[in-house]
Amino acid sequence: MHKKWAILLTAAALALALSACGGSGSNGNNTSASDSSAPAATAASEQLVVKASNWQFDKTEYTIPKDTPVEIKLVSEEGAHGLQIKDAGVKLSNAKTSQIVTLKAGTYEMKCDIVCGTGHLNMTAKLIVQ
Numbered sequence: 001m002h003k004k005w006a007i008l009l010t011a012a013a014l015a016l017a018l019s020a021c022g023g024s025g026s027n028g029n030n031t032s033a034s035d036s037s038a039p040a041a042t043a044a045s046e047q048l049v050v051k052a053s054n055w056q057f058d059k060t061e062y063t064i065p066k067d068t069p070v071e072i073k074l075v076s077e078e079g080a081h082g083l084q085i086k087d088a089g090v091k092l093s094n095a096k097t098s099q100i101v102t103l104k105a106g107t108y109e110m111k112c113d114i115v116c117g118t119g120h121l122n123m124t125a126k127l128i129v130q
C-alpha cells in the first residue's frame with residue numbers, strides 16, 4: 001500500500017510541476033498521456049502469423065477477411081527479416097513485430113524489406129483479402 005501512495009504522490013508532484021511551468025493558460029488534461037500501461041484501443045478479431053526464414057515466408061499466399069481488424073504478426077524464425085505490405089501500410093521487423101490493419105478486398109504484395117542475404121529478392125508472398 002505504501003508503494004501505491006508513493007506512486008500517487010509522485011504523479012501528483014509531477015502534475016504540479018508540469019502545470020506550474022506550463023503558463024499557456026490551457027487547462028489540458030494530461031492524465032491519459034501518462035497511462036502507458038493501457039492496452040491499445042483497437043482490438044483485432046483475427047491474427048495472421050507470417051513466419052520468415054532464410055529465405056522465404058512460410059506460405060506464398062495468406063488470406064484474411066476484408067473489413068475486419070486483423071493483427072499481422074511477423075515471426076523471424078531464422079535470420080533478420082522484415083515484412084512490408086506497401087498498399088496496406090504495413091512495415092514490420094524484429095523491432096516492431098505486429099500491426100493491426102483493416103483492409104479492403106484485394107490482393108496485396110508482401111515482401112521482405114530488409115536486405116537479408118542472397119535469397120532476399122525471393123522473399124515475396126501475396127496477401128489475399130476477401
Ligand SMILES: [Cu+2]
Nearest residue numbers: 112114116120
Ligand atoms: Cu530480405
